[in-house]
Amino acid sequence: MFQSLKKRLSSFIGKAEETAGKAAEKKAELTTETKIKGILQRRIQLSEGDLENIMWGLQLDLIQSDVAVETTEFILERLKEELRDKEIDKDRIHEFVRNSLRGVLIEVLKPERDIDLIDFVRNSEKPVTLVFLGINGSGKTTTIAKVAHLLMKHNLSVILAAGDTFRAGAIEQLTKYGERLGIKTITHQKGADSAAVIYDAIEHAKARKIDVVLADTAGRMQTKVNLMSEIKKICRVSNADLKIFVGDALTGNDAVDQARIFNRDVGIDGIILTKMDADVKGGSALSITNETKKPILFMGVGQGLDDLKEFDSEWFLKKILEE
Ligand SMILES: Nc1nc2c(ncn2[C@@H]2O[C@H](COP(=O)(O)OP(=O)(O)OP(=O)(O)O)[C@@H](O)[C@H]2O)c(=O)[nH]1
Ligand SMILES: [Mg+2]
Known part of the structure; x- marks a missing residue:
């Protein structure tokens, strides 16, 4: 069941992780202090540019999995809010992105009134x-x-x-x-x-x-x-x-x-x-x-x-x- 959606969400999380990893490396190069100390910064952020890059793929993936256009837009907007400029622990990017995605999808699935x-x-x-x-x-x-x-x-x-x-x-x-x-x-x-x-x-x-x-x-x-x-x-x-x-x-x-x-x-x-x-x-x-x-x-x-x-x-x- 739902293999297409699952595969695409998982590839999105992977891509976000990869982009965040690159952002971390770039940041480390720019920081002389870390260069001297020879360590990478532990906390990283995803810039607007990074987000645009990873969201584009997600948008196509959701639409191809038959997610309605308005819902896709809502998910992208909310995800950007959740991820933009947040300090993320370098070793927990995957978890952070997945939890953010999960939080947004909970909102998407919430009706105005539940009925048993x-x-x-x-x-x-x-x-x-x-x-x-x-x-x-x-x-x-x-x-x-x-x-x-x-x-x-x-x-x-x-x-x-x-x-x-x-x-x-x-x-x-x-x-x-x-x-x-x-x-x-x-x-x-x-x-x-x-x-x-x-x-x-x-x-x-x-x-x-x-x-x-x-x-x-x-x-x-x-x-x-x-x-x-x-x-x-x-x-x-x-x-x-x-x-x-x-x-x-x-x-x-x-x-x-x-x-x-x-x-x-x-x-x-x-x-x-x-x-x-x-x-x-x-x-x-x-x-x-x-x-x-x-x-x-x-x-x-x-x-x-x-x-x-x-x-x-x-x-x-x-x-x-x-x-
Ligand atoms: N695999 C699967 N088949 C289903 C399911 N629900 C219905 N079907 C099948 O879908 C076909 C149409 O089901 P119906 O219940 O006759 O559909 P309907 O909406 O009453 O159709 P109309 O009376 O023509 O308006 C039937 O062959 C059902 O067996 C389901 O959950 N899974
Ligand atoms: Mg019928």
Whole structure:
């Protein structure tokens, strides 16, 4: 996972170390006192010129790892602030640069509000309605089944709403998952009003005292405008407790752009990034929160029902900086 980002960050740290080493040598040459004493100065600084030199490569590397442009710029600016004119112990340059980078990336991954889904559901008035949004193929339906499975493992009762009434086979796909999980799926016929299906499911949940309604939605309609107005209507009618954007990590910057658009048009509360098991870049995971300020709740790491992992920024940073 994320090999590309890891390799590039590691080469950046190496380059910073090398540049700082050269700066130290230069400084030592200039200082007659150290020349006489024959020792190198212990503490060095990276000048603006040194920084420009090492940041240029980092900028390209991040963009090539699918980190969004704005996030890349933010990382560079903050890193420069952290490194510029700081007194660095000559023998600890590597550690210093890596810690600075780590600090900046923690900021990048920080949402405006963290959500623990299980706690959220437990503490909310029932039924809790979670609506899953995202473009076609991003993994919404599969993710709904995984989330249902997770909630059930925490002794919460779940019902599914087949809100994708547009794509052929979508209702059957969700119903099959419902059967596999042993839970009910509320369906209307293909082409029916999606908001009405979800409304029905909520009524059903109220009557049967079911804790959570997981609502599927279409990822494609005749036009993008249609899709957004449909999604807006669904969110309004269902009065969703959480609107969860599902993005395909493999699409990199596209997933980030989609999240930004969904957030702007309907307002999202959290993000699930799927197909992380196959993601060698890691750029969308790094930038999506910075671009939307919303938390990544989970990552999809395979096609099975158990292949859903809570996203932990410490774990992610370890993967891209250390392992
Ligand atoms: N490897 C991997 N595959 C996944 C993951 N999540 C979903 N998939 C696969 O991605 C494909 C699309 O998943 P769906 O859940 O049908 O996507 P969707 O967003 O509902 O698509 P539409 O209904 O067309 O809008 C399926 O083949 C899934 O098995 C994941 O985390 N890892
Ligand atoms: Mg689907």
